[in-house]
Amino acid sequence: MTRDQLLTAPETAVPTLRGAVAGLPSYIPGRRSAGRDVAALASNESHYDPLPAVVSAVAEAAGRMNRYPDMAAVELRERIASHLGVTAGELAVGPGSVGVLQQIVTGLCDAGDEVIFAWRSFEAYPILIEVAGARPVRIPLDDAEGHDLDAMAAAVTERTKVILLCTPNNPTGVPISHERVEAFVQSVRSDILVVIDEAYVEYAEAGSGPDSLALYRRYPNVCILRTFSKAYGLAGLRVGYAVAAPAIAEGLRRTALPFSVSGLAQKAAIASLDAGEQMEARVDAVKRERARMAAQLEAQGWKLPASQGNFLWIRADDDLRAKLVDAFDRADILVRAYQGDGVRITVADPASNDRVLRLLAAHAARKPPTYNPIRSTDN
Numbered sequence: 001m002t003r004d005q006l007l008t009a010p011e012t013a014v015p016t017l018r019g020a021v022a023g024l025p026s027y028i029p030g031r032r033s034a035g036r037d038v039a040a041l042a043s044n045e046s047h048y049d050p051l052p053a054v055v056s057a058v059a060e061a062a063g064r065m066n067r068y069p070d071m072a073a074v075e076l077r078e079r080i081a082s083h084l085g086v087t088a089g090e091l092a093v094g095p096g097s098v099g100v101l102q103q104i105v106t107g108l109c110d111a112g113d114e115v116i117f118a119w120r121s122f123e124a125y126p127i128l129i130e131v132a133g134a135r136p137v138r139i140p141l142d143d144a145e146g147h148d149l150d151a152m153a154a155a156v157t158e159r160t161k162v163i164l165l166c167t168p169n170n171p172t173g174v175p176i177s178h179e180r181v182e183a184f185v186q187s188v189r190s191d192i193l194v195v196i197d198e199a200y201v202e203y204a205e206a207g208s209g210p211d212s213l214a215l216y217r218r219y220p221n222v223c224i225l226r227t228f229s230k231a232y233g234l235a236g237l238r239v240g241y242a243v244a245a246p247a248i249a250e251g252l253r254r255t256a257l258p259f260s261v262s263g264l265a266q267k268a269a270i271a272s273l274d275a276g277e278q279m280e281a282r283v284d285a286v287k288r289e290r291a292r293m294a295a296q297l298e299a300q301g302w303k304l305p306a307s308q309g310n311f312l313w314i315r316a317d318d319d320l321r322a323k324l325v326d327a328f329d330r331a332d333i334l335v336r337a338y339q340g341d342g343v344r345i346t347v348a349d350p351a352s353n354d355r356v357l358r359l360l361a362a363h364a365a366r367k368p369p370t371y372n373p374i375r376s377t378d379n
């Protein structure tokens with residue numbers, strides 16, 4: 001039989017995807033309009049060009065791309081260790097912190113085990129959990145757009161293996177205070193890994209969120225997840241890491257896809273840590289823009305939660321969301337829209353931010369509805 005005959009013959013068995021995979025939503029790429037002045041505010045990337053020192057470190061590493069990278073990422077882990085005041089044995093690196101999170105879920109969860117997280121939060125959470133064969137348990141945000149930690153603690157069952165806390169939360173920008181995280185960690189079983197995802201920690205005002213390293217040192221079931229993709233501006237190179245108790249970190253290193261963090265990414269991350277002050281200056285500029293935008297939007301009549309990330313969150317019913325998405329589309333501003341929940345806009349350079357402010361001023365008459373937590377299960 002030919003290939004076409006095989007594919008159309010009704011009696012021919014074909015390979016099928018696992019149910020967990022077949023049920024996943026397909027990735028819908030953001031709209032790109034070529035040749036026009038598009039403001040890319042949909043992915044919380046850094047709008048700055050890479051730092052020259054980072055570009056030259058990558059260029060130098062490019063000359064060795066015929067070789068596999070250091071699989072154990074020894075030099076990078078030692079550099080992160082001295083940056084944080086931990087040991088390299090307490091670190092696992094991966095292709096973005098999403099990659100490390102995949103290592104965490106596959107490393108800790110058997111089929112049917114449960115992972116609890118707030119919703120809405122980072123869209124990658126339910127996908128990684130389902131692909132691993134574990135069960136995602138979404139707990140609606142509270143009415144201040146933050147984690148409902150009481151409800152999350154109440155959702156713990158015998159099958160709970162991992163709990164994800166995202167602070168500041170993507171997409172709402174709301175942090176969880178140190179005291180609340182600590183009380184939560186004390187209230188859950190010590191054999192549950194509590195992962196504090198701090199993808200935006202560099203953008204948070206000191207003291208707004210937890211002192212995660214202090215909590216990690218006090219509670220061995222706390223794990224910290226960080227990334228070079230956001231404030232450090234390395235989204236395209238894929239590198240992030242976890243801080244975890246040595247036995248867990250060791251296990252995560254074993255579950256990693258071999259050589260998944262390229263030599264270019266390792267060198268770029270080291271050079272980025274070395275350029276910490278320049279990164280901080282850039283972060284400060286974004287924080288100033290965030291404050292400027294928040295103040296103007298409030299004056300326009302919008303009610304937004306105080307964001308500690310490099311993004312702003314507009315709660316919107318589907319009617320308002322559709323109107324905003326259409327307006328942003330026509331203005332060539334790419335933003336992230338969430339069905340049933342709202343719109344997230346990355347804070348970037350002043351000119352792009354001004355475009356956002358002008359657009360939202362025109363829609364300010366339509367006040368966003370007050371948030372009424374309903375369990376939303378779509379991705």
Ligand SMILES: *Cc1c(COP(=O)(O)O)cnc(C)c1O
Pocket residue numbers: 044095096097098099122166170197199226227228229230235238239240
């Ligand atoms: C962007 C982001 C990450 C990390 O993404 P990577 O590029 O894979 O490092 C992790 N968590 C949250 C909440 C994010 O928004």
